Amino acid sequence: xxxxxxTTERAKHFYSPQDVPVTLYSDAxxxxxxxxxxxxxLHIDLRRWADLMLVAPLDANTLGKVAxxxxxxxxxxxxxxxxxxxxxxxCPAMNTAMWEHPITAQQVGQLKAFGYVxxxxxAKKLVCGDQGLGAMAEVGTIVxxxxxxxxxxxGFQQS
Numbered sequence: 001x002x003x004x005x006x007t008t009e010r011a012k013h014f015y016s017p018q019d020v021p022v023t024l025y026s027d028a029x030x031x032x033x034x035x036x037x038x039x040x041x042l043h044i045d046l047r048r049w050a051d052l053m054l055v056a057p058l059d060a061n062t063l064g065k066v067a068x069x070x071x072x073x074x075x076x077x078x079x080x081x082x083x084x085x086x087x088x089x090x091c092p093a094m095n096t097a098m099w100e101h102p103i104t105a106q107q108v109g110q111l112k113a114f115g116y117v118x119x120x121x122x123a124k125k126l127v128c129g130d131q132g133l134g135a136m137a138e139v140g141t142i143v144x145x146x147x148x149x150x151x152x153x154x155g156f157q158q159s
Contacts, residue, residue, distance in 0.1 A: 006046065006075045008062070030074045043077035052150055053082060056119075057093030057136040060104065066090075067107035087149045088116045091142060096132030119145050 004023040017024055030042045055062070055075070062076065071080035082088055090111060098104065099121065108118060119142055123133040136142075 004046070004050070006078055008073055008075050010061075025074060027074050030077070043074055043081050046078050047081045047083055051086060051153070052146065053078065053086070053088045054091070054142070054146060055079070055089070056091035056142055058090045060094040060098045063090075063092060063094075063104070063107050063111070067110040084115050087153060088114075089119055089142075089145060089149060090116055091119045091136045092121045092134075093136035094121075094134050095126060095128055096130055096134045099132075099134035117145075117149065 004025060005020055006025045007017075009027060012026070025042065025046070033040055033042050055066075058066075064070075065072070065076050066079050069080065071077045079088070092099070092104075092108065094104075112118060119137045121133060122135050122137055123131070124135045125131050126135055
């Protein structure tokens with residue numbers, strides 16, 4: 001399996017890019033690659049290359065953008081251009097108050113209507129210190145779901 005990571009600028013606050021052992025793309029890569037007509041367009045190249053897309057974590061801001069069709073960074077451009085015949089999985093993650101806001105259920109429903117697969121959030125102690133629903137699913141749960149979906153789409157053979 002080959003993995004590439006598309007990160008947002010804000011996500012870089014939570015990790016060190018040097019610690020990511022796979023190809024890492026961000027907004028700057030999109031604009032450095034494309035200078036004029038007929039140059040490669042990274043978000044289109046990525047949607048063609050990938051057999052599956054996993055958005056983990058999917059925060060409230062990006063959830064709202066995707067549900068509304070906004071594509072103002074590399075990640076949301078890949079999602080907007082995504083080939084919907086291929087699986088796209090998303091893992092919501094946000095504070096419990098944000099998760100419980102009525103707009104969140106509408107936005108998650110919109111992503112499901114696009115054919116995307118939700119890997120539901122879980123209840124636990126959140127980064128902000130609150131206890132409740134909104135934490136991203138456990139990594140093992142996410143990996144198991146990715147394997148299941150890939151095997152159903154013929155793109156993964158377990159050894």
